[in-house]
Amino acid sequence: MNSTQTQPGIAAIVPVYNEVNRVGNVLEVLTRVADVTEVIVVDDGSSDGSAECASHFCCRVLQHRENQGKAAALWTGLQATKCPIVLFVDADLTGLTVEHIRALLLPVVQGRADMTIGQCQGGRWRTNWAQKVAGWMSGQRALRTDIIDGMASWRDLGWGIEAALTREAKLRRRRILQVPLHGLSQVTKEEKLGYLRGSWQRMRMYGHILHFLCRRGNSQRPVNWFLVRRWSVRISLLLGLVWTLASGWLYIVNAAASRQDALPPLTLPNPNCTLIIAPHPDDDVIACGGLIAKLREQRHDVCVVILTNGDGFPFEVVRETKRPPWRCADYLELGRRRQKEGINALQQLGMPPTSVIFLGFPDRGLSALWIENWNTSTPYRSPYTQRSSVPYPMALHPGQPYSGEALLQDLNRVIREVKPSQVFAPHPDDSHPDHWAASAFTQAAMLTCGLDLS
Known part of the structure; x- marks a missing residue:
């Protein structure tokens, strides 16, 4: 941290x-x-x-x-160290850098704060929104241990530990x-455990937090139902806000669609061949449908390459099967x-099926690759x-493992x-993880094959 003074442990x-x-x-x-004395x-x-x-x-x-819960794990770690400053970091982070750690530690080390709470920004939209709505629940934080000296036992708080630490400091x-921790995000419980188990764990997490918030200071006292009602109102207001934002977004989309006649005419170069790379079936038509139709005309x-088969959509499974999305x-x-x-839709735009290539990689998993x-x-x-390799016989390379290396190999093969002469990609x-990952894979493949990114 570029300080000449001796840093505390x-x-x-x-x-x-x-x-x-x-x-x-x-x-x-x-x-x-280097500033971290020990990692536990x-x-x-x-x-x-x-x-x-x-x-x-x-x-x-x-x-x-x-398994005893997150609070018990943090408690065990605290009992094993005598350092005056501790840093709590979750194990499921993506995009973590040394700069993120230093940004959390520096204010505490310099005495400008007793506790810092990391706010994920510019990563995955789910993490970004969660941090905006309830930033005090973040698991990334640095603090002086004297904040929790004498704090009532919190081993049993589970996922409510972050709320407890924030309240104690206040x-x-x-x-x-x-x-702010730019570019940092987390893997969701639904991604790690599947839709049903992940959703159940998420509800348990919110239950732990709500249970703690409704206490009157210690676990032996009864639940404060006034707080329960107050938080129920807050949750209702939050859902109303989400609905309002969604309605506003639809209004903006409709307004933009109504003004599409005012757009200037599309001028096209004279390409030898155009390659369009889409993360999901429908992204190609939504983003480049007019371009495809004009070029084919x-x-x-x-050539259209679709990286996934769009097979990670629980609500569509429920709509089609009329049963829970667990199979x-x-x-x-x-x-x-x-x-x-996807093939039928592109045929309506004049695309022959032989020019549509599906790679079959995991929907909602491209950023992980x-x-x-x-x-x-x-x-x-x-x-x-529940597959770890391409399961579709109509894909370019059935059985290809779900890895970034394999996806890049397939893209290199297609480009070669x-x-x-021109490539379109997200x-x-x-902000969609699959979309920016598709862009990253496309740029990597173009560089590997010697194509000009400009």
């Missing part, structure tokens, strides 16, 4: 529960931060080898025999600073159907289809065969 505590595919990325960053990993009864993975890094690994009139060659076979059937629909599951030795497993600043 800093301990980073990482609670872990079944995060074998992600904890290594977090520890790799933490162990490179508390394995909370994992069954997937998370503790073994953590043992390969320069850190202390403590283990619970059984009751003691300590200085709390929110720190002028008898130009067009992986239903998601696979959805993927096959969306592939056929880019950030976490790059190597074929550690493929991504879809929480929807098609030899496009914008790199698109």
Whole structure:
């Protein structure tokens, strides 16, 4: 931190529960931060080898025999260190950098704050919105341990621990600073556990938080139902806000559509072949449908590559099957159907089926392939289809593992065969994880094949 004074001891505590595919990325960053005196990993009864993975890094690994909850894991870590400053970091982060850690620590080390709370920004839209609505629930924070000295036992708080730490600091009139962490996000419970199990765990998490907020100071007193009603009103207002925003968005879309006649005419170059890369079936038509129709009308060659089969859409499964979205076979059937629909839609624009290529990689998993599951030795497993390789026989390469390396190989193969003179792909600043990841893969493939990104 570029300070000439001796820095106080800093301990980073990482609670872990079944995060074998992600904890290594977090520890790799933490162990490179020179200001962190020690890194303590508390394995909370994992069954997937998370503790073994953590043992390969320069850190202390403590283990619970059984899963006891996040609060208990943090408690165990705190009892194992005497450092006056602790840093809490979740194990399921994506995009974590050394700069993020320093941004959390610096205000506390310099005495400008007693607690910092990290706010994810510019990453995945789900994490961004969650942080905007309830930033005090963030698990990324640095604090002085004297804030919680004498604090009533909080081992049983589970996911309510962040709310407890924030309230304790406020009751003691300590200085709390929110720190923006640009590019940082987390993997959702639905992605890790599947839609049903993930949603159930999310409801449990909110239950832990609400239970803590309704206490009157300690766990022995009865629930404060006035607070329950107050928070029910707040939740209702939040849902109303979401509805209002959604309605406003639809109004803007409709207003823009009504003014489409005012747009200038599309002027086209004279391409030899145009390559369009879409993350999902329908993105190609929504974004480039007019372009495709115009190019085909002028008898130009067009090739459309769709990276996924759109097989991660629980609401569509419910709508079609009229049953809960828990069967992986239903998601696979959805993927096959969306592939056929995508080909039929493009045929309406003049595209021959032979010029439409599906790669079959996991819907809602492209960002994970880019950030976490790059190597074929550690493929991504879809929480929807429960597959870790391309399951569709009509894909370019059936059986290809769900990894960033494999996806890049397929894109390289297409580009070398098609030899496009121009390429269309999503914008790199698109907030949808699959969309910006598709942009990143496209740019990587173009550079590999020697194409000009400009």
